[in-house]
Amino acid sequence: MRIEEIVSTTKAQRVAAHSHVKGLGLDDDGSAKPSASGLVGQINAREAAGVVVDLIRAKKLAGRAVLLAGPPGSGKTAIALAVSHELGSKIPFCPMVGSEVFSSEVKKTEVLMENFRRAIGLRIKEVKEVYEGEVLELTPYEGDNPVGYAKAIQHVEVSLKTAKGVRKLKLDPTIYESMQKEHVNIGDVIYIESNTGAVRRMGRCDVYATEFDLEAEEYVPLPKGDVHKKKEIVQDVSLHDLDIANARPQGGNDIVAMLGAMTRPKKTEITEKLRKEIDKMVDRYIDQGIAELVPGVLFIDEIQMLDLECFTYLHRALESQISPIVILASNRGTCEVRGTDGIQSPHGLPMDLLNRILIIRTEPYTAEDMAQILKIRADVENVQLDPAALQSLVETGVSASLRYAVQLITPAKFHAEVQGTDTVQSDSIDMMRGLFLDAKQSSRILAEKSDVYMK
Numbered sequence: 001m002r003i004e005e006i007v008s009t010t011k012a013q014r015v016a017a018h019s020h021v022k023g024l025g026l027d028d029d030g031s032a033k034p035s036a037s038g039l040v041g042q043i044n045a046r047e048a049a050g051v052v053v054d055l056i057r058a059k060k061l062a063g064r065a066v067l068l069a070g071p072p073g074s075g076k077t078a079i080a081l082a083v084s085h086e087l088g089s090k091i092p093f094c095p096m097v098g099s100e101v102f103s104s105e106v107k108k109t110e111v112l113m114e115n116f117r118r119a120i121g122l123r124i125k126e127v128k129e130v131y132e133g134e135v136l137e138l139t140p141y142e143g144d145n146p147v148g149y150a151k152a153i154q155h156v157e158v159s160l161k162t163a164k165g166v167r168k169l170k171l172d173p174t175i176y177e178s179m180q181k182e183h184v185n186i187g188d189v190i191y192i193e194s195n196t197g198a199v200r201r202m203g204r205c206d207v208y209a210t211e212f213d214l215e216a217e218e219y220v221p222l223p224k225g226d227v228h229k230k231k232e233i234v235q236d237v238s239l240h241d242l243d244i245a246n247a248r249p250q251g252g253n254d255i256v257a258m259l260g261a262m263t264r265p266k267k268t269e270i271t272e273k274l275r276k277e278i279d280k281m282v283d284r285y286i287d288q289g290i291a292e293l294v295p296g297v298l299f300i301d302e303i304q305m306l307d308l309e310c311f312t313y314l315h316r317a318l319e320s321q322i323s324p325i326v327i328l329a330s331n332r333g334t335c336e337v338r339g340t341d342g343i344q345s346p347h348g349l350p351m352d353l354l355n356r357i358l359i360i361r362t363e364p365y366t367a368e369d370m371a372q373i374l375k376i377r378a379d380v381e382n383v384q385l386d387p388a389a390l391q392s393l394v395e396t397g398v399s400a401s402l403r404y405a406v407q408l409i410t411p412a413k414f415h416a417e418v419q420g421t422d423t424v425q426s427d428s429i430d431m432m433r434g435l436f437l438d439a440k441q442s443s444r445i446l447a448e449k450s451d452v453y454m455k
Helices: 043-057 076-087 108-118 173-181 239-247 255-263 272-288 308-318 367-380 387-399 402-407 409-418 426-435 439-448
Strands: 065-069 093-097 120-143 152-161 166-171 188-193 199-205 228-238 291-295 297-301 325-330 334-336 344-346 358-361
Touching (some): 043 358, 152 173, 239 272, 367 387
Parallel strands (some): 065 358
Antiparallel strands (some): 120 188, 120 228, 334 344
């Protein structure tokens, strides 16, 4: 493939519903800005979410639950995603929808527990002795093979160079096999773990960067310090990762083991006994100072889809010693709790669960907020809106819904391009409103022509 045939994908990235959300948009004192980080309005909800973020960072909110309650399209999911952006990549954030628990393969409570343990991180710090440097010499030495007639590699000599000096090592032949798998050559920067013999190729030394005018290679600087050094390795895993790693049988390399792995069901339940053993191991690591527990966030959208069995299980999971912060979201008013005989409750949650959670309320957007949000979405989708087109979209959002108005932006752009203009005019918005109906228009048509449709 020639380089001139490669097309940049920077502008071709998929734009999702909340691509514009980058954070909560708060000042240093915790007060919300009117419009910042992709969020507009919802001042009280964003400030409350900021307090939640501070509590999560201080590890003071583990085992607690927060409910985002508000009408559809009021920014509940956007605020939850903004919380994940504020927390950063070091704190686990596990999103799920209430309907995910209904599976034909796994129990509902098992799906909930899997997501609970996905949202609990474990930061393992390990000090390893490594040999690191640029490869100056790589010489395998062969000898007689006691098993067969062919020669076998007895050992390999490697010279490693750092900014402080050069050291020659005599290594086992199995380490040489690892070097061959990593495609190690003279001039590469590698490091070898002394206790396991694992080899990792970091890249090519940057002194060779001018050797070729064009080369598809990653260059790294010459390591500093001694060749033999102690290096702190930090690894972030979740408790669910540990569950899966210990639940999966290792098996053998024979055909029977391979066929057994292929025919094994894709989804299997992890026993409570195994989880307790892993929790004991985690506690031991924490006591020894090897690991640190990082409670993350479990976000359950459409929480009203869970039934009474799941809500009861939530009580037990929240009261456990190792529990994440749970953020729930519901757009329902007073409705029936699933799994009961007609029991009505606010937001579709049982009253005993509602009594133990903090509730953050989101308000419907005003026309001014809708105008700001539509501008932000137009910028994200690379669409230029005429002021009259923006006003038409705002009126559409007020009369129908904000989600419907947002979805008209890109189709209107395509119509404007067909008309030969780069700026979306109000006539393009009107054309799309005629082609695509909103929920209220569709309901009105169904009511007027109910005799035409099947019942």
